[in-house]
Amino acid sequence: MNLRVEQSGKWSRFYGFLVDPATVKEYCLRCREESRKIGRPSSRAMNCWKIVARFDPDRREDVWKWLENAAETYPWLTGELTDGILILFFQKGRSEMWRFREYMIGEWCKRGLLPYRGSYFIPYRRGGVYYDSEYGPWRTWKVEYYDLTGELKRKAESINAICPYDGAIMEKHGNKLQCPLCSFKIPLNVLYEVLEFGQAEYELKSGPYKNKIYRIKAIDKDRVEALEYSPCSNSS
């Protein structure tokens, strides 16, 4: 067994053998305390990333098997599992989460755990879900609480993008960039994430491109590129 498992109600918590469960709990406790005290997501929250994946409850055993396997290569793996939801914790920052997620996408495609209900998207986020109700959507945290000069916000307002479908220059419409020809959209929040980390991935939930996934990348200071991303047919 590569994972230690603790039962907590209907959730199973698991820890890779390099992880001390006490430090994980301590991290979350301190994060909540500190965030409450300073009135914004603490540096711990800013550094904490989660993958929140859904899967068919009938495939729970397959997900366990995959986790056991993954923990051999990634002994710091930590998270929670119930029938249908898997949450993975990454408390050492974005790049660790992103690297693991790339690996996970490939594995879940291979094992037929994707798509789930027609979607190939594996959601990820910063900090705890419950923080959004107190501090707003996670993609806005950097801009709202840690961008004291307003530089990121200004950059996001003036960014340019070209529609991947028809080459039209996308226009600002409230809190998104939108193609004037085909109504393809990039939410402003996603641009914040791109400015902070160089790239972001999101899925459109409605409209003509429903359930399509996009990777947005920074090309230079004031330009981003949007590419449709098909996890189980692309090799990278």
Ligand SMILES: [Zn+2]
């Ligand atoms: Zn378009």
